[in-house]
Amino acid sequence: MLTREENEKITRVGPGTPAGELLRRYWFPVGVASELTAESPTQIVRILGETLVLFRDKKGNVGLLNDRCSHRGASLCYGRVEERGIACPYHGWLYDTKGNCLETPAEPAESKFHLTVKQKSYPVQKLVGLYWAYLGPQPLPLIPNFxxxxxxxxxxxxxxxxxxxxxxxxxxxxxxxxxxxxxxxxxxxxxxxxxxxxxxxxxxxxxxxxxxxxxxxxxxxxxxxxxxxxxxxxxxxxxxxxxxxxxxxxxxxxxxxxxxxxxxxxxxxxxxxxxxxxxxxxxxxxxxxxxxxxxxxxxxxxxxxxxxxxxxxxxxxxxxxxxxxxxxxxxxxxxxxxxxxxxxxxxxxxxxxxxxxxxxxxxxxxxxxxxxxxx
Ligand code: FES
Ligand SMILES: [Fe+2]
CATH class of the missing domain: 3.90.380 (Naphthalene 1,2-dioxygenase Alpha Subunit; Chain A, domain 1)
Structure with a gap:
């Protein structure tokens, strides 16, 4: 039998919870690699209480970003992928796979505002036909050699x-x-x-x-x-x-x-x-x-x-x-x-x-x- 606090401790997975922090030290599969195609380049990922978008840009780079746009929160999963990343469907803010904001189209051309924006991003790698992600602190661990x-x-x-x-x-x-x-x-x-x-x-x-x-x-x-x-x-x-x-x-x-x-x-x-x-x-x-x-x-x-x-x-x-x-x-x-x-x-x-x-x-x-x- 556990106390209520102990039960919470081993079961809750969100950011900042004890088990959530432990789980964020390991790599997890987040999607099937063959399903992320040029025709279907975005997928929603629910993992550890977070909602993320897995996407493949037109150069073939794969990224995993917070799904909620830094501007005013629309879902990037409905965005358009381009050569350099994914553009939010609402006002077109363009993000690369590292979460850098490359463009904010509605701003004046000389604006440097986009340089101040960073979308949360996580590293991804492919193994056994799956994309795996790591949501924890750097440096990255390896996937064990099983x-x-x-x-x-x-x-x-x-x-x-x-x-x-x-x-x-x-x-x-x-x-x-x-x-x-x-x-x-x-x-x-x-x-x-x-x-x-x-x-x-x-x-x-x-x-x-x-x-x-x-x-x-x-x-x-x-x-x-x-x-x-x-x-x-x-x-x-x-x-x-x-x-x-x-x-x-x-x-x-x-x-x-x-x-x-x-x-x-x-x-x-x-x-x-x-x-x-x-x-x-x-x-x-x-x-x-x-x-x-x-x-x-x-x-x-x-x-x-x-x-x-x-x-x-x-x-x-x-x-x-x-x-x-x-x-x-x-x-x-x-x-x-x-x-x-x-x-x-x-x-x-x-x-x-x-x-x-x-x-x-x-x-x-x-x-x-x-x-x-x-x-
Ligand atoms: S909500 Fe994404 S660009 Fe405005
Ligand atoms: Fe069983």
């Missing part, structure tokens, strides 16, 4: 989950909660767990399960927001306090270990798990015949932000308790000006992390949807 992102001996596919209408930390707690497997997923889980345990690694928390048949399964939560299971990295990106965007990046090793150049992952959007798709419990109904849908049901029905002042934790919740302890410890580090867990700053010290690819190509087939993951 196998699913960086292995070259195979190809990837991206699955975009239906929007999760609750706080991101509910999904993370679920990833440290192996006890739900035999209950929530009883129709699909066909192995009995004898015992489970957890231990800390440099980049997160490892979950270890021993099955009754002697098989051992280990897979990590990559702190703070990724579940790494089987061949999939499940990235939970907090949009705001009560909405989360979930990307699955699935890696398919090539048959004989051949190297795949220029891997351009295809993208599949998973159909909504509830009907109506934009309503909240109890005004919507979840399908319950798929593992992911079962998980979304459990996470969303806990409430937009789970009330942890009113819970009854037990011994099987020890993974959840451990995750909270680690979170509080890492929040404190950020408040003291230190880097939280898993931040990599030195390219020479960004070792390849093989977080155990458990399944071979023979077992997973090639292009099928994610299997019983999130267990």
């Amino acid at each position: 196998d699913v992102w960086f292995r070259k001996d195979g190809h990837r596919k991206i699955f975009i989950q239906p929007q999760l209408d609750c706080n991101w930390f509910q999904a993370m707690e679920n990833s440290m909660d192996p006890a739900h497997l035999q209950i929530l997923h009883q129709d699909t889980a066909n192995r009995d767990v004898q015992e489970f345990d957890f231990y800390e690694v440099s980049y997160g928390l490892m979950k270890r399960r021993t099955y009754k048949n002697g098989m051992i399964d280990e897979h990590p939560v990559i702190f703070p927001n990724i579940l790494r299971q089987g061949n999939v990295g499940q990235i939970r990106v907090p949009m705001d306090d009560t909405h989360t965007k979930v990307y699955f990046v699935r890696f398919f090793p090539s048959q004989n270990g051949e190297i795949v150049e220029n891997d351009e992952p295809p993208v599949e959007y998973i159909k909504p798990y509830k009907n109506p798709p934009d309503a909240l419990h109890p005004y919507t109904k979840f399908r319950m015949d798929m593992v992911q849908a079962q998980d979304h049901m459990a996470w969303e029905t806990q409430g937009p932000i789970a009330d942890r002042t009113n819970e009854r934790l037990t011994s099987s919740d020890r993974g959840v308790i451990l995750l909270r302890e680690v979170m509080f410890r890492e929040l404190k580090k950020v408040q003291q000006g230190q880097d939280p867990m898993g931040i990599v700053r030195d390219a020479a010290n960004n070792p390849f992390i093989d977080t155990h690819l458990l399944e071979s190509i023979a077992q997973i087939g090639d292009d099928r949807a994610p299997r019983a993951v999130n267990q």
